[in-house]
Amino acid sequence: MVDHLRPVHAEISIENLIHNYEYLTEFASPSRICAVVKADAYGHGGVEVAKALYGQGCRDFAVALVEEGVELRRAGVDGEILVLSQPPLDALSTAAKYQITVTAYTQEAIKAIVSGDEEERPRFQLKVDTGMYRVGAAMEDLASIAGVIGRGDIDGIWSHFAVADEVSEESIEFTQLQLSRFQSALSTLREAGLNPKQLHIANSSGLLYYPESRLTKGRVGLALYGYAPKESGDGRALRPVMSLISEVSFVKVVDAGERPSYGRRRPMSKRGKVVTVPIGYADGVPRRLFDGGGEVIVGGSRFPFAGVVTMDQILIDVGDEEAIAIGDRVTLIGTDGAQKIGADEWAKRCSTITWEILCGISKRVPRIYLE
Secondary structure, three states: OOOOOOOOEEEEEHHHHHHHHHHHHHHHOOOEEEEEOHHHHHHOOHHHHHHHHHOOOOOEEEEOOHHHHHHHHHOOOOOEEEEOOOOOHHHHHHHHHOOOEEEEOOHHHHHHHHHOOHHHOOOEEEEEOOOOOOOOEOHHHHHHHHHHHOOEEEEEEEOOOOOOOOOOHHHHHHHHHHHHHHHHHHHHHHHOOEEEEEEEOOOHHHHHHOHHHOOOEEEEOHHHHOOOOOOOHHHHHOOOOEEEEEEOOEEEEEOOOOOOOHHHOOOOOOOEEEEEEOOOHHHOOOOHHHHOOOEEEEOOEEEEEOOOOOOOOEEEEEEOOOOOOOOOEEEEEEEEOOEEEOHHHHHHHOOOOHHHHHHOOOOOOOEEEEO
């Protein structure tokens, strides 16, 4: 494997990650924190993040795929690993082999789990659909599902909020309705003789803004990586974990009226320096960032994009800043001096969400872990 030669990397602050975990743990106590490390820990590095958190006492992790859980196990990550969607039936034996807990919500899958050979039978939790309408057992099917499970203990039941990160009166009412439905589902299972050990519905928003939703644990993704789902309240203590860094690779002077980059979308307002930075949309810099007024930080000052983002490079209008030269550090996400650009700022400029920005930083950007 060739060491990375291009001056582009993402810096992952383990210190900030641990700060966020400790803050959230104290905030949520006595509920536990389940660290959501799916999608390579939202682009931060699943194995590295899970190992760092395990060292701080975290024993609950959540992934999207059995394959992601296997990767963590092979890297030596202990504790519970929960797969958040029902896996294909032929993946159940692999989950059992690696002691990965699966989610189930169809009678077919539950029958396969409870009737399988003991060595090929993974632990499972039942997901209930309380209004997200993505996946999960329907409320009206719980009695029959309980009959399939049989009497006794079940590892856990859980659900997922649809709008807990929004601030409207309607979203608050719907979140409360989901909580009520979840408690109703729990009652139905208990009446059928089941005793779920783990109860969880809170995501980052639930943990921060709905104390009654914390139950035995909260599944925390975005907040763990330093961003509050809402711009207020208890999330302000969080610290972003990822910075995206490059440097100036080329400098040229462009006359007023010239239109840099594909499409020749915007004329230069005056003669000035335009610098090239060797990072582009193939690395996760959204092409929409140009239209949204995106900026970068060089030498502690902000400068705008001079043209649309290309696959491997961006152009930045630095005006008459004569001191800027090849090799100067460029901060796309992160802090330089008094200036700060967060993934949430990119999300606003691109009319998307912070989750998508973080997950979009591609694999070809090397991650450097700052201990």
